[in-house]
Amino acid sequence: MSPATQTSSESEFNDVEIVCVDCGKKFVWTSGEQVFFRDKGLKNPPKRCKPCKKAKTERLEAILAAQALGVKQKVEVAVNCSKCGTYTTVPFYPSQGRPVYCRSCYIAMNPDILKPGLRGS
Numbered sequence: 001m002s003p004a005t006q007t008s009s010e011s012e013f014n015d016v017e018i019v020c021v022d023c024g025k026k027f028v029w030t031s032g033e034q035v036f037f038r039d040k041g042l043k044n045p046p047k048r049c050k051p052c053k054k055a056k057t058e059r060l061e062a063i064l065a066a067q068a069l070g071v072k073q074k075v076e077v078a079v080n081c082s083k084c085g086t087y088t089t090v091p092f093y094p095s096q097g098r099p100v101y102c103r104s105c106y107i108a109m110n111p112d113i114l115k116p117g118l119r120g121s
Helices: 003-011 031-039 050-068 103-109
Strands: 016-019 026-029 077-080 087-090
Touching: none
Parallel strands: none
Antiparallel strands: 016 026, 077 087
16 A cells, blocks of 8 residues: 555544553554554454553463463452442453442342352352
């Protein structure tokens, strides 16, 4: 692609500020990156800033490498409780857009979980 074509192609896009779903920091999705996404047929904008995308890729590669070796991995993900804001960890990767609660808030919202017989006790 010639520089003139590239510049005219980029001019149809404007830089967009996006909030990272992992760290909550703002990052810029440049017009050049938008052209790349369009040319590759990608429909959705990025959700993560470059450092968080790299960290996610490294986590997934580590999990795949461990699985290939037959090592069972225990997951622990750091989050802030959606109800009280407390920093906590959970044993799963949260789904985007779904709330995640600390143990106290989860039990307060689901008091029956502590009753005998409901957890196989």
